[in-house]
Amino acid sequence: MSDLITTQTPHLTLRVHALDNVRVALTDLPAGAVIEDQGVNITLPGFVRHKHKFALSDMAAGDVVTMYGVRVGKATQPIAAGGAITTENVVHATDELSTETRQKAWQPPEVTAFEKTTFAGYHRPDGKVGTANVWLVVPLVFCENRNIEVLRQCVADALGDDPFYDYKRMARQLLHGQDIAESAAPAGERLFPNVDGVRFLVHQQGCGGTDGDADALCELLAGYICHPNVAGATVLSLGCQKAQITMLQEAIAKRDPSGYKPVSYFEQQRSESEEVLIRDALTAIFDGLKQANQVTRQPAPLSELTLGVECGGSDGFSGLSANPVVGAAVDRLVALGGSGILSEFPELCGVEHELLARCRNPQVAERFTALMAAYQRHAHAVGADFSMNPSPGNVRDGLITDAMKSAGAAKKGGDSPVVDVLDYTEPMTRKGLNLLCTPGNDVESTTGLVGSGANLVLFTTGLGTPTGNPVAPVIKISSNSELASRMSDVIDFDAGPVIRGEASIAQLADELLTLCIETASGRYISKAARLAQLDFIPWKRGVSL
Known part of the structure; x- marks a missing residue:
């Protein structure tokens, strides 16, 4: 992910993008801690919890909060330099959506190691x-x-x-104790x-x-x-x-x-x-x-793989580790002729400009704009708004606004061109990265991804989500290693080494794509499949975010 930078301090903080005016705490930061940012020392006036963000300079009410290089909120009251970003001092805000687009050049990643690989x-x-x-x-x-x-x-x-x-x-x-006679165990030999x-x-x-x-x-x-x-x-x-x-x-x-x-x-x-x-x-x-x-x-070429990408139970690290790793894996697959599907339209709110810039032609861009606007109208009709998308768990772990959550969630789509935009239930027909209109609800969105043709799903989580699918294997990627250890029966892949600086996004993307190939070949059985997590919920349009 070319726009992610990893300048860290001894206190373990991160500025995600050069244009950002906040940093992320990668560990708990005590009041009085001194943080260096681009040659400027900032003394924290109060405690900042890990995964949460703090201001890099004094902010006045109405000032824009920028993260991932895009507007993710607006200050509602003065915030001192080093002050924590919270729901009390920041509200959801995004840039106005323009119908003008700019074609963004894409440099495909190096995929020589996978060019002759099949599943x-x-x-x-x-x-x-x-x-x-x-x-x-x-x-x-x-x-x-x-x-x-x-x-x-x-x-x-x-x-x-x-x-x-x-x-x-x-x-x-x-109920009956250890001495009760057991019924026969399932047969060991598979009939089919x-x-x-x-x-x-x-x-x-x-x-x-x-x-x-x-x-x-x-x-x-x-x-x-x-x-x-x-x-x-x-x-x-x-x-x-x-x-x-x-x-x-x-x-x-x-x-x-x-x-x-x-x-x-x-x-x-x-x-x-x-x-x-x-x-x-x-x-x-x-x-x-x-x-x-x-x-x-x-044997089949990797061009026949379609990765549906999903996030659920996101935390403040999801957009820094798990989602960019998944996005980089999608980029690799697209470079090999395969496909990806990015859904959850409420979690693309605030990054529409970035996606429009990647649409391969004006018609694709117009479809995306029209479907986003229609979804927002459906939501408003039932008294909802995209700003209501973050869950209490999201907020508790540092995702204060929907735009902040969206900016990190969109990283699952990588950087490749958007070749098509699909409405809910429409089948994918063009290879490459597709956008699919679904709600942010984990199971409803995953259900839609598979219905449109994803034959493998990559599901990122920072808090832990036991979601699977009855048809397509679902691989769970954790944003942090603590979760991967605590819920090892649910998590298949740990992106936590990115947060600790022990592995790059590119390294883990190669490893994740390899795991995708093993799963697609039936040589690795995902944790969701082992636990018979076979979730299926159709979306009643306009009701769910």
Whole structure:
């Protein structure tokens, strides 16, 4: 990341960008500590907590607060040099968005070491390549969630593949004691070794909403069914809901016009009984697994990888370590012909200028501007605003305003040109970096990323977030080593060495891309997959930030 500088003092502080008028405390700083910044000594008038920012000079009410080289806030009262930036003295503020753009030159990173590298993926008839091979079971309406759960338990029992077996054993032992007879453990041998599992989606939509909600749900489900990580699907419908089978079929046909993807449909109101419905659905699932098992992993170029990038439970270090490392990994993949998808539009607020400058043509820039404006109108219609995006955890760990959070969050997108801008549920069709309109909600956004084609997700966190996805592997990257140690069962990759000055962003980006290749090849199983974190939440537009 060319605009990040790492001038540190013995007290461990950091000025992120040459234009900034704040520094970041990398460790707790006591009152009276003397900090040197560009030849000027600053005495801190009070305690500054690690991950938080402090002023480099006296500020008056109304003065602009700059970080990452962009406006991230406005002082609401005088702040002395060295004074901590807090919610009491700074509010969210961004530069006015201009429709004028400047083309920003991009220097691709060095990727010679990866040029001949391949990953072992599942090649589909339409030419796409998956990083996993799953069978999908999908409800068209929430009324079928109970039947989906029945199918999930039946399939897990039949395959001997219960991800919660150990927890169930724990519960029996806690209730009945150690002497209680245990049920048989899941079988060790996989009946379908080339299949990564059966994934069961549940949601609360399909009926009772608007026609637009039903359309969006069908488009999203079609994105999952047609995903390169999915071998085929079994769909359950009640029959009378707004999200009709024909709507889903039309959405699938747009993505799979040749009809390569096998999909079976079952409608409960046309079935003789629930028992018949369950039996027929189970038969379709097991037949599908036999078919899916015939596909094996084969070498594929890295250009067939699409990294969806996401952040959740961010802290004051996320924009300094984990997010820039992910962005640098995306840049490497784009330089190799692959793709990245950056989402969470509320967390791009304040850095629109930087992204517009990277759009490959005026049409892409105009689409980004239009979708950002439309999202803000939706938010305002329900009494919300992008400035409300930071969570209490974000604020506690130094992300005082949405613009401050956004400036760091956007680093996940690297520096490569923006080739396309997608609305929610739209499939990615152009290789390179894409922007996708989603909310900042972790699971809703991750759900959207995969629905638009990400076959691998990089998820950064500073506080720890147990989020996964039913279709695409999710790799968790921690912003600090304390989190990586404390939640080692959740975190896959530690970007903390950047904060300690022990590794560069470039070094860790190479390591992270290598981990992506291992995960895409099935040689590394992400922590989210091991814990069966299979989260899926469709976005009801205009309700969520």
